[in-house]
Amino acid sequence: MTRGPAVGRTVGVLALQGAFFAHQIAFESLGQQTIQVRNEEDLGLVDALVFPGGESTAMSHLLRTSEMFEPIQARLSEGMPAFGTCAGMIMLSTAVIDGRHDQRSFGVIDIDVQRNAYGRQIDSFETDINVEGLHEPFHASFIRAPQVVRCGSGVSVLASLADSPILVKQNSVMVAAFHPELGVDSRVHAMFLEML
Ligand code: GLN
Numbered sequence: 066m067t068r069g070p071a072v073g074r075t076v077g078v079l080a081l082q083g084a085f086f087a088h089q090i091a092f093e094s095l096g097q098q099t100i101q102v103r104n105e106e107d108l109g110l111v112d113a114l115v116f117p118g119g120e121s122t123a124m125s126h127l128l129r130t131s132e133m134f135e136p137i138q139a140r141l142s143e144g145m146p147a148f149g150t151c152a153g154m155i156m157l158s159t160a161v162i163d164g165r166h167d168q169r170s171f172g173v174i175d176i177d178v179q180r181n182a183y184g185r186q187i188d189s190f191e192t193d194i195n196v197e198g199l200h201e202p203f204h205a206s207f208i209r210a211p212q213v214v215r216c217g218s219g220v221s222v223l224a225s226l227a228d229s230p231i232l233v234k235q236n237s238v239m240v241a242a243f244h245p246e247l248g249v250d251s252r253v254h255a256m257f258l259e260m261l
Pocket of ligand 1: 117118119120121122150151152153155180181208209210211
């Protein structure tokens with residue numbers, strides 16, 4: 066079951082790097098308007114921000130060179146809802162293990178993540194997962210995925226794989242280790258819209 070768009074709300078997709086377009090397609094399949102966010106002017110137009118998959122070291126670097134880290138941090142600290150997938154999960158987490166020395170994260174969800182923790186041999190895999198609140202399993206793609214290695218007590222675990230949380234939520238922030246934007250199933254995106 067999918068729900069309708071968050072009426073009157075604009076969802077921004079951070080479009081500095083990575084698979085942002087796939088998120089736009091997923092939201093638009095739900096009738097939810099999105100815009101690409103590249104600068105402060107774009108950021109001022111959105112009610113929520115999506116951090117896509119890609120490469121968190123590059124995303125961190127581009128946020129610094131485009132002077133977007135601080136403005137986004139300010140919006141997040143005011144409670145702007147955020148949804149991060151894979152590299153986006155890394156960007157929103159509290160601590161990043163195996164990151165680049167100058168890599169920054171926003172620290173708005175109380176988890177620590179280890180980059181590329183699912184190993185080189187299985188760089189990419191797909192599996193069906195059970196997600197709290199969804200009646201049917203969700204087909205999840207993992208691509209050089211981060212692993213949650215610490216999860217604070219205020220964080221709700223919505224899905225796990227082999228005892229590791231892979232979809233978690235705290236206040237208005239939801240993050241996934243996998244890529245719900247790949248494929249045609251937009252139920253996880255609909256869950257995020259329900260948070261707005
Ligand atoms: N390993 C990547 C990183 O550290 C994330 C991979 C992805 O987003 N598919 O940023």
